[in-house]
Amino acid sequence: MSAKTKLPIGQEAIEKKGWIGAHKYLLLRRISQAIFLLLFLIGPWFGLWIVKGNLAGSLTLDVLPLTDPLVLLQGIVARHWPEMTAIIGALIVGVAYALIGGRVYCSWVCPINPVTDGAHWLHEKLGLQKGWQPKKNTRYWVLGMVLIVSALTGTIAWEFVNPITMLHRGLIFGIGFAWSFVIAVFLFDLFVSRRGWCGHLCPVGAFYDLLGTKSILRVSARNRAACDDCMDCFAVCPEMHVITPALRGKGDETPLILSPDCTNCGRCIDVCSVDVFRFTHRFDQSPAPGRDDAATQSPARDARAA
């Protein structure tokens, strides 16, 4: 390993772009997550009713209904055909995420994301083992399980334990002991499985993952030829397997990160000191020569562990 990889993650980017520049999308994400909570909270706190309800279902400015499509889907397999309002709400949400990337929900909206990000931060600080790493498709199994249990019990089954809505609803309407579910997720990610919840198990993430398979908004490693193998993007990416095909692709292979697992969080864009990544759309055909196409080989690459 070259000495450079010993630098703390993102150090180079901070030196190059400044702290703000190297945390732009992270900050935007935190702001977005806060806004998605505050919008719901200023109603009960200040009597200013812009949005009523919670992430499972809401009404904005008394006209725009929004419904979580997965919650509604569970209701449907539990044999309740919902009223039109809920269906329209679910369609709006579904189409929006299908366009901007399903897992944008995970990184820009979901209130559990700061919790698991926090667990991951502490995990790294403490230098813990990565622990149990379930197979990548485990979350789809969990999603299937949730739908089957909904059908068998005739209930919206995941809502009995869903830490996301427990937390979001809890903060808005009163949480009771639902904290325990949130703490459980935190501890699970910290001690049992690194990035385990959002990355491997959460059926909501799995659902939005499937929803965003053909999403328009994508991250591209267009400037991949400049990559100096600092590995910082892999270190910050919550789904690091999505980076490899785009970053290590040859000239004729697309630099777009097309895996729906990518949460469009933009951390790779932040943390890269040579600006390899950028947001673009999935039809972006701009040429992106692979690094191996370059005539010269960087010394850092020779030092890369095989």
Next chain:
Amino acid sequence: MSATKKPKVVDRRRFLMDAARAAAGCAVAGSLLAVYARDARALPAEALRPPGALPEEDFLAACIRCGLCVRDCPYDTLVLAELGVDGAATGTPFFTARDIPCEMCDDIPCVKACPTGALDPGLTEIDEAKMGIAVLVDEENCLNALGLRCDVCYRVCPVIDEAITLERQHNERSGHHAMFMPVVHAEFCTGCGKCEKSCVLPEAAIKVLPVRLARGKLGEHYRLGWEQMDENGAPLVDGLIDLPDRLPGPGTDNLATPGGFEPTFRLPSGGTGQ
């Protein structure tokens, strides 16, 4: 990697092993979730669902726990259940009559707010709501049963004189007073809980119970003769003889009543054969 030459069989075996493992894990987790979901269905008797709520089994398939009904209730009657604090399934709306009863809004805003139909939009007349049924659970401590004229539950009832009436009874204890017992008529009671809320006792003598607890059920084969006679205009069976009614009082074998007489035949044991 030199693993490209791996025999297919091993790949397939690994694939099957992984699938089996995932399926087993999901079966375990799924069973736990199912058990938990089933348990959570046991709605406590004090937790009343909002007007128009579907029957509990259907409600848990329909309600997405958004709280829009809670937000639109002008009296803050409804709340979302909190885990470990309220007995109702976490996040579902309910109210406790003794805390804040339902005021039976004419326009039923809670039902209008519900996006899913968990609160049935078919309910347009609040008088037809069936959130529960009031029951005078303590006929001994009710002040009216003690001979007072409390009448509070009767007076606050939004469906006064239909859902609750006061029935005059002889006060056996004093021998020369009346008691006015509050009597609930299930057909008209909406279960709003105003009576329970207002009962002046430290613990209400009248309580709203879920219909399943408040009501008995007649066997399917029962026919009410007087109703059938009304429908039919005449007795259903011709030639019925009207037998004398066995009322307590003179001329019967009810010895407790003045004028009752000794039966002519006694069983050898000395009992009256009754």
